[in-house]
Amino acid sequence: MEEIRGTGGRDWPIQDVARMAGTTSRTLRHYDDIGLLKPSRLGGNGYRYYDGAALLQLQRILLLRELGLGLPAIAEVFQRHADPVAALTRHLEWLGKEQQRLARQAQSVRQTIETVKTGGQLMAENMFDGFDHTQYRDEVEERWGKEAYATSDAWWRGMDAAEKRAWKSRVEDLGRDWIAAGASGVPADGPEAQDLARRHVAWLQSIPGTPAADTGGDIKGYVTGLADMYVADPRFAANYGGVDGAAFVRSALRIFAGKHL
16 A cells, blocks of 8 residues: 555545455445544545545554444544554554464464374364363454453463462352342342442453453443343353342442442
């Protein structure tokens, strides 16, 4: 692509931008219609033209689409993160982590091919390096994007065995305390339940990649959305003693979020 000098200088017609970016003129017109990417000017023939600043915006859109974000979520990201350099730096960090994961994955496949070709013994612990197979990956990526999952996954994989045991113990303690509080009949807006809600939010904030941990993220929406999920999804409800226990957790978290988030 031709060099872009700052945000001024020449601009490009929509057909050229679509070709260079690997997209379509129709897609660019749609981005214009929804206010996500405005052309820098309209020609006398009604054609859209895009300058360097517009191309920078388009690059960010395409990166965020690759991370799995929908167009409304991308618009929200732009509202929260106005500095394109800071935003692109975060994207670059994620791409670096993804590059490392794919390199490990490719190496594990190469090793498997070589082992099969030579009739050697397959080593199960080496066959799945770089593969993501955690239970809720698809749901996390659908709700919050690939970057959220990749960041959290890298954080988890970066801990040693002792750190993982301590973190799991913290989660188990929180779950047991929620179940005990719900069974005891304490009110959701009472001090005991609200202290549990505070601990719960602090736990969510400790997990990198989530809206609760990101500066400027919609922590209130994230917490209340998870609270609803605890009730709606039996897998989550089981962590809190079933649907009734999850409903108690949801009520306490919603009250806490309304007051403090």
